[in-house]
Amino acid sequence: MANSNxxxxxxxxxxxxxxxNAVSGKTFPTINPSTxxxxxxxxxxxxxxxxxxxxxxxxxxxxKSTWRQMDATARAKLLYKLAELMERDLHYLASLExxxxxxxxxxxxxxxxxxxxxxxxxxxxxxxxxxxxxxxDGPHLTYTRKEPVGVVGQIIPWNYPMLMLSWxxxxxxxxxxxxxxxxxxxxxxxxxxxxxxxxxxxxPPGVINMVPGYGPTAGNAITVHPxxxxxxxxxxxEVGKIxxxxxxxxxxxxxxxxxxxxxxxICDDVDVDEAAKIAYAGVFxxxxxCCVAATRTFVQEGIYDAFVKKATELAQSRKVGCxxxxxxxxxxQVDETQFKKILGYIEIGKKEGAKLETGGGQVGTEGYFIxxxxxxxxxxxxxxxxxxxxxxxxxxxxxxTLDEVIERANSTQFGLAAGIVTKNIDNALxxxxxxxxxxxxxxxxxxxxxxxxxxxxxxxxxxREMGREGMELYLETKTVSIKLPSKV
Ligand code: ADP
Numbered sequence: 001m002a003n004s005n006x007x008x009x010x011x012x013x014x015x016x017x018x019x020x021n022a023v024s025g026k027t028f029p030t031i032n033p034s035t036x037x038x039x040x041x042x043x044x045x046x047x048x049x050x051x052x053x054x055x056x057x058x059x060x061x062x063x064k065s066t067w068r069q070m071d072a073t074a075r076a077k078l079l080y081k082l083a084e085l086m087e088r089d090l091h092y093l094a095s096l097e098x099x100x101x102x103x104x105x106x107x108x109x110x111x112x113x114x115x116x117x118x119x120x121x122x123x124x125x126x127x128x129x130x131x132x133x134x135x136x137d138g139p140h141l142t143y144t145r146k147e148p149v150g151v152v153g154q155i156i157p158w159n160y161p162m163l164m165l166s167w168x169x170x171x172x173x174x175x176x177x178x179x180x181x182x183x184x185x186x187x188x189x190x191x192x193x194x195x196x197x198x199x200x201x202x203x204p205p206g207v208i209n210m211v212p213g214y215g216p217t218a219g220n221a222i223t224v225h226p227x228x229x230x231x232x233x234x235x236x237x238e239v240g241k242i243x244x245x246x247x248x249x250x251x252x253x254x255x256x257x258x259x260x261x262x263x264x265x266i267c268d269d270v271d272v273d274e275a276a277k278i279a280y281a282g283v284f285x286x287x288x289x290c291c292v293a294a295t296r297t298f299v300q301e302g303i304y305d306a307f308v309k310k311a312t313e314l315a316q317s318r319k320v321g322c323x324x325x326x327x328x329x330x331x332x333q334v335d336e337t338q339f340k341k342i343l344g345y346i347e348i349g350k351k352e353g354a355k356l357e358t359g360g361g362q363v364g365t366e367g368y369f370i371x372x373x374x375x376x377x378x379x380x381x382x383x384x385x386x387x388x389x390x391x392x393x394x395x396x397x398x399x400x401t402l403d404e405v406i407e408r409a410n411s412t413q414f415g416l417a418a419g420i421v422t423k424n425i426d427n428a429l430x431x432x433x434x435x436x437x438x439x440x441x442x443x444x445x446x447x448x449x450x451x452x453x454x455x456x457x458x459x460x461x462x463x464r465e466m467g468r469e470g471m472e473l474y475l476e477t478k479t480v481s482i483k484l485p486s487k488v
Contacts, residue, residue, distance in 0.1 A: 002105045004324040006095040010192035012043045013212065016056040017205040019192075023048035028214070030188055033102035033332040034322060034367040042188050045211035050180065050221035053209035057151040057178040058227050060206030067178065067204050072127035079123035079173055081201040082194075083116045089197065093162065093190055098323040100189040101161060102331040102368070103286060105324050114448070115166035118466065121450035122170025125471045129175065131478075139484040146475045148176035149253065150229035153222035155215075155243070156191075157235045158184035158334050159289040159390075164234050165191055167465050169198075169208065172232070175474040180209045180228065182219050184235075186334050188212040215239060226250050232473065233257070234291075237388075237414075237459050244462075255463030255473050257291070257455055259388040260416030263409035264294035264445060265399070265431060267422035268302035275303075275421045276310035279394070282419065282445035284318060284372050287333055288342075288392040291460075292417035294445055296385055298399045298409065308376045308396055312357040315372040315394065320363045332368040333391060339368035342391030349375050349384040354395065380408055388414070402427050406434045415457025419445045438464070 011027075012019035020043075027041035045053075060067050067075075086093060094108035103111070131144035152172050156164040161183060172179050183191035195210045211218050219239075223231055223246035230253040233243050240256040247254050264282055266275045282294030299307045323331040333339045339362075346360050359373030370392055378385050378395040385395050399405040409418060418437040422428050432440045438456045441447060448454070453464035463473055 001091055002098070002324050003091070003095040004099065004322075006092055006099060008040045008189065010196055011040050012192070013045050013049050013053070014192060014195040014208070014210040015049070015053045016209070017199045017203075022046065023052070028185060030100055030186070031335060032099055032367075033334050036336065036367055039099060039189070042212050045182070045213035045218040047217070047221040049211050049213070050218055050225060053180045053211050054151060054225050054227050056206035057180050057209055060178045060204060061148075061150055065204070067207050068176070072176070075174060075176060076123040076126035078201050078203055079119050079126070079170065082198055082203075083119040083123070085197040085201055086112060086116050086119070086194070093193065096189050096193060097162060097187070098331070100187045101158060102323055102334060104328045104331050107286065108323075111160055111162050115162040118163070118166045118450040119170045121466070122174040122471070125171070125468070126174040129471060129475065134479070136481060139487045140481045141484055142479060142481045145478045145480065147478055149474055149476055150177060151227055152177045152179055152230045152232060152474065153225065153228040153252075154179055154181040155219050155222060155231070155233045155235065156181065156183055158186040159286060159291070161187040162190050162194070165194060167470070168232050171465070171470045172474050173203075173207070175471055177230075177474050178207050180211060180222055182211050182213060182222055185212070185214050220246060223247055224249055228252060230254070230474070232465070240461065253473070255455075255465065256461040257465060258416070258459065258461045259390075260291050260293070260414045260456065260460050261296055261386065261388055261412050262292055262294050262414070262417040262419070262437065263296045263298055263435070264419040265405050265409065265421070266297065266299045266303070266307060267402070267420065267424065267427060268300035269423045270303075270421050272303050272306045272310055276307055276314055278419070278421055278443070278445050279311060280314040283394045284315070284330065284392050285446060287330055287370075289334060289338070289390055290446075292439065292446065293390075294419060295389060295393065295395060296409070297394055297396045298405050299396055301398050301400055304396075304398050308357060308374070311394060311396060312374050315358050315374045318372045320369055320371065330372060330392065333370055334368070336368060338390060339370065342370055342389055342393065345384055345387070345389045345391070346373055346393060349378070349382065349393070349395070352382045352384070354378045354382055354384060359392070380411065386412070402430065406431060410434075410436045413459040416460035417441070
C-alpha cells in the first residue's frame with residue numbers, strides 16, 4: 001500500500017543495463033514538492049554520459065545484435081513482461097511517484113495502470129506492422145519494408161513521468177528501436193526504477209538507456225547527437241522549438257507533444273451541475289499540470305452566473321493536502337519555479353481585471369501547495385486567457401453564440417485539445433469539426449485511450465503518439481524492387 005517513505009533504490013545513470021555514476025561525478029538533488037526538502041542526489045548526466053549511452057544504444061541496434069535478430073513476437077513478450085513487473089510493483093512505483101512528483105497517491109496508482117495499459121497496447125503492435133507489395137511499372141517485384149528508425153532520443157516532462165515514459169518506450173521498443181531517454185530533472189526516480197524492471201524483464205543491454213540531467217546539457221546533447229535518428233519530446237512549446245532547431249543540424253525526425261490553452265465550451269442547454277463537474281475535472285486534474293487542461297472555460301451567457309457559482313463551490317470543496325493522505329484530491333505543484341510562476345499569473349489575472357471567485361494563494365507554509373483558483377469575468381485579451389499557466393487556475397469566459405465561440409476558441413497559437421458540453425448533436429458535430437485541436441471531447445473531458453492518436457495542431461506539436469500513427473513515428477519505409485524475367 002501507500003508508503004510515504006519508499007526506499008530509494010536507484011539514483012545513477014542507466015547504460016548497457018548497468019547503473020553508473022556521471023562521468024563528471026556530479027549529482028543534482030531531486031526535491032519532495034510537499035516539503036521542499038531533498039529526497040536524494042541523482043547522477044547528473046551531460047554530454048559525456050549521453051555519448052556513452054548512444055554508443056551502447058548504437059551497439060544494441062547493430063545488424064547482428066540480439067535485439068535486431070530477435071523476432072517481433074519476442075520483443076512483444078519483453079514488453080508484456082515489463083508491464084507485468086510494473087503491476088507487481090504497483091504500490092512501490094505509485095509511492096515513489098507521489099513522493100517525487102507530489103501527485104495524490106491514488107492518482108499515481110492510476111498512472112501506473114495507464115502506463116501498463118499503454119505498454120501492452122504497444123506490445124500488441126510489435127508483430128502487426130507490415131509493408132506491402134506495390135504494383136510498380138515494368139517487370140519488377142516491388143515491395144516495402146517497415147524498419148525501425150534506429151537509436152531514438154526521448155525527452156520527457158515531469159507531470160506524468162511514468163505515462164510519458166511508456167508512451168515513448170512502448171512504440172519505440174515494439175518497432176525495434178533502441179533508446180536514450182532523459183527524464184525530467186524534477187522527477188527522475190520512477191524512470192530509473194523502471195530501467196531496473198526493464199533489465200529484470202530481459203531487455204538486452206543497450207536497448208534502453210536513461211540519462212538523468214538538465215535540459216540545456218543532457219537534453220541538448222541528445223538533441224544534437226549525430227547517431228540519434230529521431231527525437232520524441234513532450235514538454236513546453238518554448239523547449240519544443242529549441243529541440244526542433246537543435247535537431248535540424250543532423251536532420252533528425254522530430255515528434256513534439258507540446259502545450260495548450262484548451263477551450264471547453266459549455267452550452268446553455270445542459271445541466272449546470274454536471275457541466276461544472278466536467279469543467280472542474282478538466283482544469284484541476286493533476287493540480288492543473290496537464291497539457292490538455294481546459295483552461296479556457298467558455299460558458300454561454302444564459303447559464304453563466306449559475307455556472308460560476310457551482311464552479312466556485314467545487315473548487316472550494318477540493319481537498320488539498322499531503323499526497324499520501326487518503327482523502328487528498330490535490331497535492332503540491334511540482335517545484336518552486338512552477339509554484340512561483342502560477343502565483344505570478346494569478347496576480348496578473350487580478351491586475352488585469354478578472355474577478356477572483358476563490359483561491360489565489362498558497363496553502364500552508366511548507367511545500368508548493370496552491371489553492372484551487374477560479375476567475376470569472378475573464379476576457380480573451382487577458383494574459384490568463386492566453387498563456388499556459390500549468391496550474392490550478394480556472395478562467396471562466398462568457399460567450400453568446402456557437403459561431404462566435406468557435407472563432408474565439410481557435411484564436412490561439414495552440415491546438416492540443418478542446419471540449420464541448422451540449423445536448424444538441426448538431427452543435428457538438430459542428431464544433432468538433434471546426435475546432436483546431438488534435439483531440440476533441442464531447443460531454444466529457446480527459447477521456448484517454450492508448451488506441452487513439454494524441455497530439456496537437458498548430459504550435460501544440462508535430463506528429464501523433466499512440467494509436468497506429470504512434471508506431472509509424474518509429475519506422476522508416478524501404479522500397480525494394482527486384483527484376484523479374486517477364487511481367488507475367
Ligand atoms: P516543463 O515546462 O513542463 O517543465 P520543459 O519543456 O521545460 O517542460 O521540460 C520538459 C523536458 O525537456 C525536461 O526533461 C527538460 O529537462 C527538457 N529540456 C529543457 N530544456 C531543454 C533543452 N534546451 N534541450 C533539450 N531538452 C530540454
